[in-house]
Amino acid sequence: MTSVLEWLFGTARFVPHGVCLLWRADLVALHVVSDIVIALSxxxxxxxxxxxxxxxPDLEPAHRRMAVLFALFITACGLTHVAGVVTLWFPYYGLQALLKGLTAVVSLVTACALPFVAPKLLRIPSPRALAAVNDRLQQEVVAHQATLAALETAHADLEHKVAEQVEDIRVLNSRLAAGLLNSPVTLVEQDEDLHYTWLFNPPKGVDAEALVGHVAADIVDEEAAAAVESLRRDALKAGEVREGEIRAQVNGEELWFLVRAQPTRLRDGRAGLVTSSTNITPQKRHQEHLRLITRELNHRSKNLLTIVQSIARQTAAGLDVPAAFLERLGERLGSLAAAHDVLVDGAWRSADLRAVIEGQLKHHMQTFGDRIDLAGEKIELAPEMAHYVGLAVHELGSNAVKHGALATPGGRIEVTWRAEPAGDGGRTLRLDWRESGAPAKPPPTVRGFGRTILEVLTPRAMAGEAQLNFAEAGVSWSLSAPLAA
Structure with a gap:
């Protein structure tokens, strides 16, 4: 330990550095002031x-280590200058040499580390680059502020529009509620399992809130529930509106409803239905009443036809009138009565063409079975058309039995009809009567009333055209007439 101190602070063999300067005051002062200023710096x-x-604190670890090395290096340099001032008066050259050695080591480490840290330091943006980035950021801030202002304006406009739409919906709902309240229309919403999620204006005696989560069977009888659930499931499966009339027992009362199921999406996104059920019980009862009145009128009309037929027979009894006349008159009056029955079934609005033809050929079809073939689509005739088609088919059937295809064992009759598109956008009825296997007979030379019905009265009354042919195989008759829209 003594030898170390002697090496560091030994002065026996050395002279102070000031001796080398001959203790010139100007040189000593310059060295002292300069070294002290450098050391302090x-x-x-x-x-x-x-x-x-x-x-x-955001500096990288490598940057921090480099800063520590520079601080140590500069501090060591400062200590060497302090040692230079001390050795002017005290020859502690060992201490000065030690400080210079430490400074050399720190300098060398710093110099070796600097090439590795310099590339990272180069990546630090320059003030100009930072200023440019700052300018761009300022521009982006201004743009964002403008965008924010536009968004706030759009948000305010959207809130205003939403408020208007909410008010419109509120007014619409209040109008809907006012219109449906105490009306015969009930609105319900159901999920895909047909559980009620919402009901409005239910039938009298039914609690809407209590039925949420329930099904139709909890309101109506089992048969009606099965019918309405079948209709609703069909609407869900097809994704289309389905409607139908349902008879149901509600609180012990028989009611009729017109049910219309519309597929929709519920609030949670699941598939569901919105169904309107209109109570049509009063209309049904009124229709039934009208049906009874119409049937009574039909009964009285047929009685009147019977009276006409009876009067004709009684009048002909005292006159020289052929029996065939009375027979044909009775048959034609019966034809009118048959057409009348079909019109009654259609409430005098229209008559099904197949029903009209079957009504005129009913007795023949019972007698000759499958020798009479009927084929055609469903076509509704206006009431006045039904009477004339009935008369024409009656005449053709009577002629076939007496003189045509039904007068021989192998004869057949084929009656077909269809609706064809017309040039004016409407539809045209095409009715064909064809006989085959009829006995060979020459065409009639005398035009009777039956032929007049087929060739003149029927097509003229229906604003159409008709063609009657007496072929070797049998009679054929074609009718073409416009159908009511």
Whole structure:
């Protein structure tokens, strides 16, 4: 330990550095002032570096280590200058040499580390680059502020529009509620399992809130529930509106409903239905009443036809009138009565063409069975058309039995009809009567009333055209007439 101190502070064999300067006051003063100023500056710089590192916690570890090396290097340099001042009066050259050696080591480490840290330091943006980035950021801030202002304006407009739409919906709902309240229409919403999720204006005696989560069977009888659930499931499966009339027992009362099921999406996104059920019980009862009145009128009309037929027979009894006349008159009056029955079934609005033809050929079809073939689509005739088609088919059937295809064992009759598109956008009826296997007979030379019905009265009354042919195989008759829209 003594030898180390002697090496560091031994002065026996050395003279102070001032001796080398011959103790000239100007040189000594210049050395002292310069070294002290340099040392103080070197000691101040590490303090600034330390302050900077403490204020920049975001610096990378490599940058921090480099800052520490620079601080140590500069501090060591400052100590060497302090040692230079001391050795002017005290020859502690060992201590000065040790400080210079430490400074050399720190300098070397710093110099070796600097090439590795320099590329990272180069990536630190320059003030100009930072200023440019700052300018761009300022521009982006201004743009974002403008966008924010536009968004706030759009948000305000949207809130205003939403408020208007909410008010419109509220007014619409209040109008809907006012219109449906105490009306015969009930609205319900159901999920895909047909559980009620919402009901409005239910039938009298039914609690809407209590039925949420229930099914139709909890309101109506089992048969009606099965019918309405079948209709609703069909609407769900097809994705289309389905409607139908349902008779149901509600609170012990028989009611009729017109049910219309519309597929929709529920609030939670699941598939569901909105169904309107209109109580049509009063209309049904009125229709039934009208049906009874119409049937009574039909009964009285047929009685009147019977009276006409009876009067004709009684009048002909005292006159020279052929029996065939009375027979044909009775048959034609019967034809009118048959057409009348079909019109009654259609409430005098229309008559099904197949029903009209079957009504005229009913007795023949019972007698000759499958020798009479009927084929055609469903076509509704206006009431006045039904009477004339009935008369024409009656005449053709009577002629076939007496003179045509039904007068021989192998004869057949084929009656077909269809609706064809017309040039004016409407539809045209095409009715064909064809006989085959009829006995060979020459065409009639006398035009009777039956032929007049087929060739003149029927097509003229229906604003159409008709063609009657007497072929070798049998009679054929074609009718073409416009159908009512």
């Amino acid at each position: 070197y000691f101040a710089i590490p303090g600034v570096i330390w302050w900077f590192v403490r204020r920049r």
